Amino acid sequence: MTDASLRTPDAAADSGGDGTPLLELVDVGKHFAGITAITGASLALYPGRVMGLVGNNGAGKSTLVRIVSGVQQPDEGHVAWQGEPVRLRNPRQARGLGIDTVYQELALADDLDATANIFLNREISRGWGPFRVTSSKRMRREAAALFEKFAIQVPASGTEVRQMSGGQRQGVAIARALLGGSKVLLLDEPTAALGVEESGHVEDLVLRLRDHGVAILLVSHSVDQLLKLCDDLCVLRRGRMVGVYSRRDLTGSDVVSLIVGADAS
Amino acid sequence: MPTTLAAPPRNRVPVVGLAARAAGAVGKQNLGLLAGLVLLLAVIRTQTDRVFITGNLLDIGVAISILGILSVAQMIVIVSGGLDISIGSTASLCGVAVALLLKHHAGTPTAIVLALAVGLAAGALNGAVIVFLRLNPIITTLASFSAFAGLSLVLSHGLDVPATSHFFDVIATESVAGIPYPLLFLLLFGLATHLMLRYTVIGRHVYAMGSNPDAARNTGINLAAYKMGIYLFAGLAGAIGGIMTVARDSLAQANTAGADLGLTAITAALLGGAALTGGRGAVPGALLGVLILGVLDNGLILMQIEPFYSQIAIGVLLVLAVSLQQSRLMERLGRRGRKQ
Ligand SMILES: Nc1ncnc2c1ncn2[C@@H]1O[C@H](COP(=O)(O)OP(=O)(O)O)[C@@H](O)[C@H]1O
Ligand SMILES: [Mg+2]
Numbered sequence: 001m002t003d004a005s006l007r008t009p010d011a012a013a014d015s016g017g018d019g020t021p022l023l024e025l026v027d028v029g030k031h032f033a034g035i036t037a038i039t040g041a042s043l044a045l046y047p048g049r050v051m052g053l054v055g056n057n058g059a060g061k062s063t064l065v066r067i068v069s070g071v072q073q074p075d076e077g078h079v080a081w082q083g084e085p086v087r088l089r090n091p092r093q094a095r096g097l098g099i100d101t102v103y104q105e106l107a108l109a110d111d112l113d114a115t116a117n118i119f120l121n122r123e124i125s126r127g128w129g130p131f132r133v134t135s136s137k138r139m140r141r142e143a144a145a146l147f148e149k150f151a152i153q154v155p156a157s158g159t160e161v162r163q164m165s166g167g168q169r170q171g172v173a174i175a176r177a178l179l180g181g182s183k184v185l186l187l188d189e190p191t192a193a194l195g196v197e198e199s200g201h202v203e204d205l206v207l208r209l210r211d212h213g214v215a216i217l218l219v220s221h222s223v224d225q226l227l228k229l230c231d232d233l234c235v236l237r238r239g240r241m242v243g244v245y246s247r248r249d250l251t252g253s254d255v256v257s258l259i260v261g262a263d264a265s
Numbered sequence: 266m267p268t269t270l271a272a273p274p275r276n277r278v279p280v281v282g283l284a285a286r287a288a289g290a291v292g293k294q295n296l297g298l299l300a301g302l303v304l305l306l307a308v309i310r311t312q313t314d315r316v317f318i319t320g321n322l323l324d325i326g327v328a329i330s331i332l333g334i335l336s337v338a339q340m341i342v343i344v345s346g347g348l349d350i351s352i353g354s355t356a357s358l359c360g361v362a363v364a365l366l367l368k369h370h371a372g373t374p375t376a377i378v379l380a381l382a383v384g385l386a387a388g389a390l391n392g393a394v395i396v397f398l399r400l401n402p403i404i405t406t407l408a409s410f411s412a413f414a415g416l417s418l419v420l421s422h423g424l425d426v427p428a429t430s431h432f433f434d435v436i437a438t439e440s441v442a443g444i445p446y447p448l449l450f451l452l453l454f455g456l457a458t459h460l461m462l463r464y465t466v467i468g469r470h471v472y473a474m475g476s477n478p479d480a481a482r483n484t485g486i487n488l489a490a491y492k493m494g495i496y497l498f499a500g501l502a503g504a505i506g507g508i509m510t511v512a513r514d515s516l517a518q519a520n521t522a523g524a525d526l527g528l529t530a531i532t533a534a535l536l537g538g539a540a541l542t543g544g545r546g547a548v549p550g551a552l553l554g555v556l557i558l559g560v561l562d563n564g565l566i567l568m569q570i571e572p573f574y575s576q577i578a579i580g581v582l583l584v585l586a587v588s589l590q591q592s593r594l595m596e597r598l599g600r601r602g603r604k605q
Pocket of ligand 1 (some may be wrong): 060
């Protein structure tokens, strides 16, 4: 398959956005000691749109996510934030702009409840220095309001996140990013460890995030899930970008053949 | 925003859950300890009627005061995901330091301040090795456990160092509002620590770093600074314990008593529900753990059973308590009270 025809911001034209993407990757590439992890990747994320990222193992999905989240720097091409080129030097800087990655294992302290987790290291408090006292009631109220807004079904307080289901934990991790004012959320296989019902909850949450104007980059292996959630789909194969496609133009079997490549079947 | 909050989704405690709610107030994980303590007291009561005499209860309080301070500090270290095996040796070292200073005619305030500084230095050394050399806390404090004990033997030439101070006599013999000084120190230290852990931002971060260090670091919490602070705190507690020991005995002994005390402090903290995996533990539990050990010791004495048996009993108790805490029973108890 040739890569030119279907490539990039085709989707942007009818995005419903104002034309300027929140975040854009332009011909981004990353190499490790002769291995090309990814090259020629261009995609644009818009508020209220879900971009799927799909490809077989080793295709370069995680590398791309790490570039967008500031963990790794591209050695080809560039990243633009709201139209301006930026260098994302580290995750903190990316988070400062409003780009947040939800890694479930990294994000939660199991022995704390949902409120304590989403406010971790940005606690509402009174007092000074070592005597800063947490304002638990206010944090609980704000957490409950946030959960309500996005219909995340978790008890705000009193239950350690250890005791929560995988879907609930994912909800808490996402809420933490939202509380930080994230405009772009990177979800790397958010339902990989979840059962069918739990996955459904997380998928519903992704749709609600979209409805609230969050830009989402969703890595997933499930074609069904991608077709259900995505507005656009970015396909990678062996370190190369195959193209970005509008969801409307694709069927499940299209997606599968894009992933494995025309010559594979 | 407030309008949408007319009926916030919060935990509704069912009517049948009243007991669970009461349990929540005590801390569900402390219920087992409380039950154990009551059982222990009941058994001792069948053998002797002297347990509940006020004088005896105060004796228990004084007897556990030093251990209590070390246990509370140890509990914080454990909650943060670390361990301080050296805390007993730190106490010995600071005890020898304060006694030697008094012997060389330092004033009591000077001697106490310098001994506290020695404790802080010991804690800073532990913290620095753990943070900068990235050594495991168990290895680090096992090493300093040995080194500090050795240093106190070197400084004291292996001999008892007598220490006389009017202030120490007061602490050892007098009371405030009926509460002996050592017990008062424990209560104040425990209360301050409890408030810190439970209500401050620092306390919350200590739980977070023990529970999931990666998550804590990811939110920007400075783990190195917290670790440093935690081992400094343990060093300070060790110093307080060492000074109180000298005040009680009017002498410093650089023998194995300090080491034993340090290990018993770990035992009490674990008995009290602190989890070596980090993120779990609290002051009330640690104090209950200490109290159980104190009552056990006291009971064996009252019942005129050889005190050596208490060490066997402590071992059995620790295994029982921790296996109980690990069992699903506690988890389920917690869940039942908290279902939405
Ligand atoms: N840090 C690294 N060092 C060397 N090779 C890497 C590194 N990260 C990724 N790669 C290589 O780059 C390719 C893409 O990897 P990755 O982005 O993890 O793919 P995916 O997430 O799609 O499975 C793989 O061949 C992988 O081995
Ligand atoms: Mg991957």
